[in-house]
Amino acid sequence: MYAILDIETTGGKFNEEGITEIAIYKFDGHTVVDQFISLVNPEREIQPFVVNLTGINSNMLRTAPKFYEVAKRIVEITEDCIIVAHNAEFDYRILRTEFSRLGFEFKRRTLCTVELAQEIMPEQESYSLGKLTRALGIPVADRHRASGDALATVKLFKMLLAKDLNKHIIQDAVKAEPKYQMATNLKSIINGLPSSTGVFYFHDTYGKIIYIGKSKNIRNRVNQHFTSTNPKSKKMQKQVAAVTYEATGNELVALLKESAEIKLNKPSFNRAMRRSTFTHALYSFIDENGYINLKIDSIDGRKTAITTFSNYQSGKQFMFKAIENYKLCPKLVGLDTAKTSCFKYHINECKGACIKEESPTDYNLRIQELIAKNSYKNKDLLIIDKGRALEERSVLLIEDGTFKGLGYYDLNFQITNKKVLESIITPMEDNKDTQHIIQSYLRKNKQIKIVELNK
Template sequence: MYAILDIETTGGKYNEEGITEIAIYKYDGHEVVDQFISLVNPERDIQPFVVNLTGINNNMLKNAPKFYEVAKRIVEITEDCILVAHNANFDYRILCTEFRRLGYDYERKSLCTVELAKDLIPGQSSYSLGKLVRSLGIPVTDRHRASGDALATVKLFKMLLDKDTDKRIIQNSVRLNPKHQLEPRHIDIIAELPSITGVYYIHNANGDIIYIGKSNNIKKRINQHFTGTNAKSKKIQSKVTAVTYEATGSELVALLKESEEIKRIKPLYNRALRRSIFTHALYSFKDDNNYLNLKIDVADGRKKPITTFSNRQSGKSFITKAVEDYNLCQKLTGLYQTKSSCFNYDIKNCYGACIEKETPESYNSRVNALIETNSYSNKDMVIIDKGRDVDERSAILIKNGVFKGIGFFNLNYQINNIDVLESIITPMQNNRDTQHIIQSYLRRNKRLKIIKIT
């Protein structure tokens, strides 16, 4: 659990500042679950340059509560939380100073989004909150007021969690959270999980990730792990201390994240060398008569496939439908073995490429249309899918036929501006597995929105 905060102060000499406004959003890694926002009477004058910056003046604070009146609420909302702030050293120091004046020793673990951003989003021209969120297309209102800046930090932290592909933030959170150090009952873990699409992470007592999975219903899938009787399920049941998850909204994003993170993190109970998730592929070649032929064959890493399949039957079903949709020849697609005309020609459903009645140019144009539809080779495009919230969408970026990564956006500006788009994208590896995942998903979901990058 995280307490994401921003504090406005009077300014002045070091350790003599007073708090004029505080905003705290309690964030569980997915949504804000509690919040506290208040002006505070600092019992001292505000520096003129601070008044110009924040708009908060002495008159506004006359009837505001003094710090001792809000201290109990601050302690409660930040209990068992990691404090998160942009330039956390400043906000944490100010809080500790105020509590020290009351004779209370305030201690919390903290995370700084400046340091996290420098690590996870390198190369930015500035890491000040205003310039950084602007460059990432994150909307911000009430700049230099505690609530506006804290909300912008929430959105920034959410993006940083997405970009933390090694899951260091989450693992440290599990390790530091004292309630997870006791062995909870499996039913308690399940009760806290949602029935949503995403990737889940099973942790041991040290916070280490021992298993990663993907599901369209995380609660149901974890329940299956905890009630399973096979050897792997029993090992997981004996080691599990916590389950964290990452909502994706999109099944495609969940599949890609699962594949990437198993390879990167290598959890103990995921198979170290997973068998390739596809076995067969669609290839094309020209015959002696200059006709483009299609063939479903065992996947060969030395050849460049048009698309891939989980098994031969899946490939055969695809090519059978393609013959119908594109008026292709059964013989030239490997479905009908003959030295003369194919069966479809005999019933007038083939134009005769099998016996050279149709010109290669005419026939090949339809084969190329099939290839163009089912391969993203050399294409620049963004696949748009569901997001984690109603007003959010996910983006899968492909440049020159290479999968670059995934991200989430709320505004069309963020995907129509290539510089902003590349900033919000979490880079991921392009490999044969990701190509198969994307192509298979596109075949199953014909209505997905695809934006071509020009």
């Protein structure tokens, strides 16, 4: 659990500042579950430059509660939480100073979103909250007021969690959470999980990830793991101390994150997942008569595949549909072994490429259309799908046929701005697994929005 906060102060000499406004959002890693926002009477003068910056003046604070009147609420809302702030060292020092004046030692673990952003997004030009949120397309209201800045930090932190493929933030939080180390009742863990699409993580008592999985229904899938009686599941059940998750909004993002994060984190119970998830591919060649032939064959790393399949049967089903949709000759796609004309020629469903009645030029145009439809080679495009909320969408970036990464954007935001697009994208490795996942998903989900970018 996190307490994401922002503090406005009077300014002045070091350790003599007073708090004028405080905003705290209690964040469970997915949503805000509690909040506290209040002006505070600092009982001292506010520096003129601070008044100009924040708009908070002494008249506004005359009837505001003094710090000792809000101290109990601050202690309660931050209990068992990691304090998160943009420049956490400053905010935490100010809080500790105010509590120290009351004779109370205030101690919490802290996380700084400046430091996290520098580590996770080293390409950014500036790490000030204003410039960083602008670069990432994060809307900010009431800049330089505690509530506006704290809420912007919540959105920034949520983006940092999604970009942290190594899961260092989550693992450190689990390790610090004392209740997780006593979570022996697996049912209590399941009750805190959603029935939505995403990736889930099994942690041991040290916070280390021991298993990563994905599902369209996280709660159901985790429940299956916890109730299974096979040897692997029983061994895993004994080691699980906590389950965390990341909602993804759609299965494509979940599949890509699962694949990438297993490769990065190497969980002990994911050994089987490290193998490629596909065995066959679609290849093309030109025969002696100039016709482009297609063939489903076992994966061969020396050849360039048009698209890949989980097994031969999946590839065969794809070709049956392609024959219907593109009026292809079964013989020239390897599904008819006739020595002369194919079966479909006799029922007037093949135009005769098998016996050279249809010209190679006409036939190859349809083959090229199929290849273009099922391959993003040399293309620049965005693949857009559902996001984690109604006003959000996920986006995958493909540049020159190479998968660059994925991210989320607000519907009111213009994502075709190249600089902004690159900022919100979490860079990910382009490999045969990611290519297979994307191509397979696009074949099965025709409603996905694809935006071709101008070169």
